[in-house]
Amino acid sequence: MIRVRVPGTLAYRNLALRVVAAATKMIGNAECEPSPALEELEAQTVSAVGEAFNNIAIHAYKGVAPGEIDVLIESDAERVVVEMTDTGASFDPSTVAVPELDELPENGMGLFIIRSFMDEVTYAAGPPKNVLRLVKRRAPGPEPRLQDGASEAEVTVETGAKRATADDP
C-alpha cells in the first residue's frame, strides 16, 4: 500500500499525481516492464485522479479552510485501486449531467473523464469523510522486473503547525 496525504489545495496536485503515476508502474514492491498497455493505464489513472483532486480542492473545500486529501494506492497484478478521502462538502454524483461533447463544453468534464477511464467508481459521501474509490484493471501480461524495497510506503506533506505525535504531552 502506498499513501500520500497532502493539503487539499491545487498546489499539491502535481505531487500527488506523480506518486500515483509511479505507483501504477508497481506490482506490489516490484517494478513493471514498460509497455504500451502500462502507459495507457498510467495516463488514464492519472487523468482520473487529477480530475478527482480538482473536484475536492475546488469544490469540496470551497469557502472553507482546506482539509487534507488522503490518497491510498494499492497496485497488484490485476488492478490499481486508488482511494481518495476528504473532509469537505460532499456531492451527489447521480446529479452530475453527462457533458454534450458535440457542443464542445469548456467545463463539466471531470466526472465524465473519471467514469470513462476507470473500470469502477464508487463514492461514499460524508460526513465526516467523503471517500472516492477508483479501480483500474490491468491488461494481462505485465511482468515485475525488480524485487526491492518495502511493501508499504507513505508520503505525508504537512504545512503550518507541527503535527502532534503520540509522544507530545
Add this chain to the structure above:
Amino acid sequence: MKFAREDNGAETMLRIDGTLDAVSAPEIRPVVDAIVTEERKAVTVDLGNLRLIDSSGVGVIVSLFKRVRAHGGEVKIVGLRDQPKAIFKLLRLDRVFPTP
C-alpha cells in the same frame, strides 16, 4: 508549464509545454484572450511537449478554438501524444481539430 507565442505574418504559433491543468490554465488565459482580440485567423497550437492536461486545460483550448472560429479563423493542433492525446480522443476533440 511554459508557453510561447510566435506570430509569422497571418499565422500564430502557440506552444504549450509541461502541464496544462487547473493550476496553470489561468496563466495562459491572457495569451488566448489576446489572440482572440487580435482576430488572428490561422492559429496552430503545438502540444508536442505537453506532458499532462486536465479538463481545465482542455477548456482553455476549446475556448480558443470556438472564439477563433467565431470570427472566421481556424485552430490546428500539432504534436498531440500520450496522456493529452488520450484525453482529446475521449472528449472527441480529435475529430474537431484539424491535424496536419
